[in-house]
Amino acid sequence: MVRHDLAEGPRPWTDRPADYDPDTVRFAVFSDLTGGEREGIFEIAVEQLNLLRPELIVNVGDLIEGGTDRAELDRQWDSFDARARKARAPVFYTGGNHDLLGEEMRHTWEDRNGPRYYHFRHRDVLFLVLDTEDHSLDRLREITQLRREAIRIADEQGWEAFGQTEYANMPEDETGMISQAQSDYMVKALADNSDVRWTFLLMHKAPWTYGDMPTWLTIEQALGERPYTVFQGHRHAYRHRQRNGRDYIRLATTGGVFLPEHGRSMDQVVWVTVDDDGAHIANLLMSGILDKTGQIPLNGAGRCLEAADCPGE
Numbered sequence: 001m002v003r004h005d006l007a008e009g010p011r012p013w014t015d016r017p018a019d020y021d022p023d024t025v026r027f028a029v030f031s032d033l034t035g036g037e038r039e040g041i042f043e044i045a046v047e048q049l050n051l052l053r054p055e056l057i058v059n060v061g062d063l064i065e066g067g068t069d070r071a072e073l074d075r076q077w078d079s080f081d082a083r084a085r086k087a088r089a090p091v092f093y094t095g096g097n098h099d100l101l102g103e104e105m106r107h108t109w110e111d112r113n114g115p116r117y118y119h120f121r122h123r124d125v126l127f128l129v130l131d132t133e134d135h136s137l138d139r140l141r142e143i144t145q146l147r148r149e150a151i152r153i154a155d156e157q158g159w160e161a162f163g164q165t166e167y168a169n170m171p172e173d174e175t176g177m178i179s180q181a182q183s184d185y186m187v188k189a190l191a192d193n194s195d196v197r198w199t200f201l202l203m204h205k206a207p208w209t210y211g212d213m214p215t216w217l218t219i220e221q222a223l224g225e226r227p228y229t230v231f232q233g234h235r236h237a238y239r240h241r242q243r244n245g246r247d248y249i250r251l252a253t254t255g256g257v258f259l260p261e262h263g264r265s266m267d268q269v270v271w272v273t274v275d276d277d278g279a280h281i282a283n284l285l286m287s288g289i290l291d292k293t294g295q296i297p298l299n300g301a302g303r304c305l306e307a308a309d310c311p312g313e
Contacts, residue, residue, distance in 0.1 A: 021275055025125050028054040028089075029202075029251065029270040032062035032233045034098045036159060036257030040298065041267055041286070041305070043083055045254045047297035048289040049269060050088045056122055057089050058129075060233035060251055061096025061204035066105050068148065073108045092120070092129065096204035096233060097176070100133040102144040117182050119189040125274055126196040128186055128219075130203040132176030143172060159257060174234075175213060176205035183215035187222040198274050199228040206232050206250070208243065220244060229279050231270070237263030238283070247281070254286070258307035265307035 028049050033042040064076035084091045100106055116131040146167040154162035207216035230248040236259040239250040258265040267286040287305040291297050304310030
């Protein structure tokens with residue numbers, strides 16, 4: 001409530017009540033920072049999120065570059081963990097192909113982070129965190145070999161050459177996989193949390209791209225008429241679409257390589273407010289989140305934060 005000492009009569013403000021509700025939930029989402037990480041960008045994003053002060057922070061995967069050597073994977077996770085811990089809110093991890101698409105990467109995730117898919121509630125908001133690399137071990141090994149060769153080509157010839165590899169043109173590169181066990185888990189999580197105000201699904205790849213994956217369709221059917229929003233990543237370019245009358249949003253990057261051939265490629269974070277009127281989504285360009293001095297934190301003013309502004313990067 002606004003307190004003042006003015007007598008009855010006209011007042012120099014509108015008559016709307018202050019927009020405050022203790023039941024409102026505010027959280028942030030960030031996107032891919034790897035797949036060709038651009039040094040220092042994610043650190044800037046963490047400082048910007050600390051200025052915004054969300055209650056919690058979630059993401060859509062690709063948190064490390066990945067690989068096959070356990071010592072190197074641990075080094076990468078140590079680096080990401082140290083940077084994520086600088087956030088002034090809890091950061092909930094989602095796995096992407098750079099985090100999970102390999103037997104050693106899967107084991108490393110499970111040793112360090114626990115389950116590859118899970119759910120949690122924050123007050124009356126439900127979050128489903130999916131693993132879209134939920135392949136059988138045999139298929140995982142096959143894909144791992146093809147991915148290793150594609151990464152070698154990218155290192156030697158650049159990311160344009162990567163797009164011509166067998167790995168980059170596999171259906172799994174776009175859709176990933178959701179196992180029956182994971183689908184069953186998510187259906188149960190939905191049934192056990194039927195009283196929530198809103199549901200958010202966080203995943204890296206889009207399991208509806210090449211036809212509808214049956215295990216994904218089962219999850220969508222279980223969502224039913226409840227209000228929900230889907231966030232995904234992977235292509236490093238923003239896209240909004242509606243499916244089943246709901247928002248399905250593919251985020252751009254938060255430090256990953258720009259891929260403007262897939263759409264608007266920019267460094268961003270997302271601010272989400274959930275209140276009695278629904279879920280309100282604001283896409284924030286990192287280039288526009290300034291500190292009190294009017295500068296991008298961590299001397300970020302000289303960094304290119306959108307592909308259109310730096311076509312040569």
